[in-house]
Amino acid sequence: MSSSDHQTPTSDPQEQPSSSGHRHQPQTQTGQLSRYESQKRRDWNTFLQYLKSQNPPVSTSRFDYSHVLSFLQYLDQFGKTKVHDQACVFFGQPNPPAPCTCPLRQAWGSLDALIGRLRAAYEEHGGGSPENNPFGNGAIRVHLREVREAQARARGITHRKKKKRKKMISCGNTLKNQAQNDVVAEKEPPNPSAQSTA
Numbered sequence: 736m737s738s739s740d741h742q743t744p745t746s747d748p749q750e751q752p753s754s755s756g757h758r759h760q761p762q763t764q765t766g767q768l769s770r771y772e773s774q775k776r777r778d779w780n781t782f783l784q785y786l787k788s789q790n791p792p793v794s795t796s797r798f799d800y801s802h803v804l805s806f807l808q809y810l811d812q813f814g815k816t817k818v819h820d821q822a823c824v825f826f827g828q829p830n831p832p833a834p835c836t837c838p839l840r841q842a843w844g845s846l847d848a849l850i851g852r853l854r855a856a857y858e859e860h861g862g863g864s865p866e867n868n869p870f871g872n873g874a875i876r877v878h879l880r881e882v883r884e885a886q887a888r889a890r891g892i893t894h895r896k897k898k899k900r901k902k903m904i905s906c907g908n909t910l911k912n913q914a915q916n917d918v919v920a921e922k923e924p925p926n927p928s929a930q931s932t933a
Contacts (some may be wrong), residue, residue, distance in 0.1 A: 771852070778849055779856035782806060795860070800872035803853075807846055807878065814841040819887060819889040829890050831931040 768776065785806050786793040793802055818840045825831035854870035862868055869875075 775852040775856050778852045779860070782853055785809060798869060800869045800874050803850075803869050803872070803875055804878055805843070807850075807875075810837070810846070811840045814839045816840050816842040816886070818886055826889060833901075837889075840882075840886070843879065843886050846882060847879055851877065 741923050767773075783795065786795065786798055786802065789802075816839060817835075817837055819826040819828075819831070819835065821839045823835055825833075825835055825837075852868050854868055857868050858865065858868055865871060
């Protein structure tokens, strides 16, 4: 084994705990960050640059959820998703037949993923407890929900909450029999005379 093949376990900075006590995410075997880690680093650096560009500049120890909301609104100018205004003739149409002057915005899914990455980056950079994370603030969740609903309405797509399925007891044939009984009960209306004679 040559001396170039031997590495001391503590020489890799990625394996050292950071000042916040968290370990950095390991790199891939080629020495490059994963796609997620690279995107998370770019997003964090973009957010820090945005804070510095404010008048007056905002330090990382001083920002709160309101700065995160203004950052999301700032990003809309770089969006690629057409979101029709309510006054637009194509409002509510998933596939409009002609172009219009409605603004381009960031897609809800992109914003949601961005917030997830920034939330993780904040914690990795010594941001404190998850409860105090500005990216996890309730106002951010409300904003993302409103963006999702507004974009869905603008394209004519309804987003309904999925109904939770009833838990069924699974004891051999009991599950099958319960399902059959449910089907029979749905087909037959209740007989009021049978209940009064019993």
